[in-house]
Amino acid sequence: MHFDLLQISTLVIAIHLLGLIAAGHAIMSVRTSQGAIAWAIALAGLPYFTLIPYLFLGRTRFTGYVRKRRQRNTQMRGDSAEPNWREMHEQMEITGVTPLHPGIRALTALTGMPFLPGNKVRLLIDGTQTFAAIFAAIEAAKSYVMVQFFIVRDDHLGRSLRDLLIRKSAAGVAVYFLYDGIGSFSLPSRYIAELAAGGVHIREFATKRRIVNRFQLNFRNHRKTVVVDGQCALIGGLNVGVEYLGEQPPLSPWRDTHIEVCGPAVACIQITFLEDWYWVTQKLPAIEQPRPLRDAGMYCQLIPSGPADSQETCSLFFVEAINSARERVWITTPYFVPDESVFAALRLAALRGVQVRILMPSRPDHRVSFEAGLLYAYDAVRAGIEVYRYLPGFMHQKVVLVDDVAAAIGTANLDNRSLRLNFELMLLTVDRGFASEVEQMLLADFSHSKRVHANDYLQAPAWRRFGMHVARLFAPIL
Structure with missing residues (x-):
């Protein structure tokens, strides 16, 4: 019996030591401070549950x-x-638009891809x-x-x-x-x-x-x-x-x-x-x-992004698109778990009078991301952002509409996995006619959606609110 207890004690100590080593690795290697903190606390405090997931999910820099x-x-x-x-x-x-526009210049420098007409x-x-x-x-x-x-x-x-x-x-x-x-x-x-x-x-x-x-x-x-x-x-x-x-x-x-x-x-x-x-x-x-x-005179800018980029291309693209908006920016995403820079840009755009709309699903396909997204939605509404939940079925499209001239469509979601971990692809178009088509499509989507209100959070059961906050703790690694 004494020998069994010694074995168990040795195993527990070994797991905690491995957890501390992995926590140090997370601090040195995870690309965002929020993600590093989330992993370090989890690995140091709950190594039994987080060591194996960290092996699969946590090594985000991949030197x-x-x-x-x-x-x-x-x-x-x-x-x-x-x-x-x-x-x-x-x-x-x-004709019509110059590739020397500051936003376009930033994106061409960011991606290494040209802004092309025709x-x-x-x-x-x-x-x-x-x-x-x-x-x-x-x-x-x-x-x-x-x-x-x-x-x-x-x-x-x-x-x-x-x-x-x-x-x-x-x-x-x-x-x-x-x-x-x-x-x-x-x-x-x-x-x-x-x-x-x-x-x-x-x-x-x-x-x-x-x-x-x-x-x-x-x-x-x-x-x-x-x-x-x-x-x-x-x-x-x-x-x-x-x-x-x-x-x-x-x-x-x-x-x-x-x-x-x-x-x-x-x-x-x-x-x-x-x-x-x-x-x-x-x-x-x-x-x-x-x-x-x-x-055809449509101007297009391809935005490829991935974890091997020298800059955080996908996150910076969303920030630039939001910051360039003067009248409106509408974004559809199945997972609304933005990083701090994108979320700050969204809130600031709303505060300066831009109509900011987010369209997200009303049905989950990934429960943790969905619950975290709901809490971000309530925070967004309190900042003056209009958030809608699509009712007929699952909403998976990735679309950005800026003012009445620019639209981007592709593969990137508003979550950490798309912003930093995955290889993604968005195409930015600068064309009023095409932007109008996208607008009509999104208006139809909004007509089949329910708007989120700030008091929806307070009306949710206490256990649901607690679950949202727990889910958002995982936002940097979702």
């Missing part, structure tokens, strides 16, 4: 991954032909319209197709995509398929093998360089991209699964937004895919450069 990713990006750009951005500008008559962007609302456009674009491919999704499922939608890609490969079209290893963890090996046997170049985006990182849940690739022949690209919020078609209760109907892009901006989207593909394969597919569309 080795970041260094290697930057090296690979440099190698990729050296091995590939950089598009002639100046020629693309000179081929178009630049594009056409089509708004795609919900899954049926989006996948009809994706399948039509792939059907029309003559040379190559690049496909990238965070989640791919082996359901009837996933199988339809598989069969189409195999058919195009058999017709001589080069097909490159990249899926995220964690987002698509349930994808059976049979699905992958069938694509590979059909001539599709399929790879997993993963962090399996070392055993300790085999189950690393961060450094995920959250992008959803389809590029066809270098002339057309589709990006947005939808993954490949029947839930995105609204066929999976209790979250159906599923509300989401995608866009189809033609013109020079496709070159930027191709580059982000090539960086991801090169990270996995160290090889480069042959590509074509898009042509400016002389009958």
Whole structure:
């Protein structure tokens, strides 16, 4: 009995020592002070419950991954032909807006991507319209197709995509398929093998360089991209699964937004895919450069972001978009757990008289994020921000509308995972006509939503309010 107690005491001491060591690691490596504090307190006080989650979730700086990713990006750009951005500008008559606008200048410097005219962007609302456009674009491919999704499922939608890609490969079209290893963890090996046997170049985006990182849940690739022949690209919020078609209760109907892009901006989207593909394969597919569309004058700025960026690109993009608003900024997000800089920008915009609207779901798909988001919503309302909860089904779109001229659509949520941990992609458009389309779409969404009021918090049961506050403690690591 004495020996058993000694063993137990030794184990308890060892766990607490490991917790203290991990807490020190968190202080040195987690990218935000709030996240470092959250992890350090949890690891020091409750190591039994937090050591294993920290192994999977907490190592957010990934010094080795970041260094290697930057090296690979440099190698990729050296091995590939950089598009002639100046020629693309000179081929178009630049009118209406100047790329020297301070906000645009900041974003081009932040991303390393140019602000390009001569594009056409089509708004795609919900899954049926989006996948009809994706399948039509792939059907029309003559040379190559690049496909990238965070989640791919082996359901009837996933199988339809598989069969189409195999058919195009058999017709001589080069097909490159990249899926995220964690987002698509349930994808059976049979699905992958069938694509590979059909001539599709399929790879997993993963962090399996070392055993300790085999189950690393961060450094995920959250992008959803389809590029066809270098002339057309589709990006947005939808993954490949029947839930995105609204066929999976209790979250159906599923509300989401995608866009189809033609013109020079496709070159930027191709580059982000090539960086991801090169990270996995160290090889480069042959590509074509898009042509400016002389009958389209839309200006576009691609905002790729990820944990290997020298700056916190995604967070800074939201701050710049909010700060640039003079009349309104409307944001839709499935997870409203902003960092301090974005939340401060939102509150300050409301205080200076800008109409700030946030649209979030009324149904949760992740309970902790949902409860934390509710508390942020109540705090936002007290600062003069209008917050709405979408009622018909789950709201998953990622849209930003600034004044009556700028709109951004893509993959980034307003949570720490998108702002700092995931690879994301947003396309900023500067065009009054397109902004008007986005406005009409969002007005329809708001008409099916319930506005949040400050007294809703006080009317909630005490146990629910306590749960919200506990959930928000995890905000820096959600």
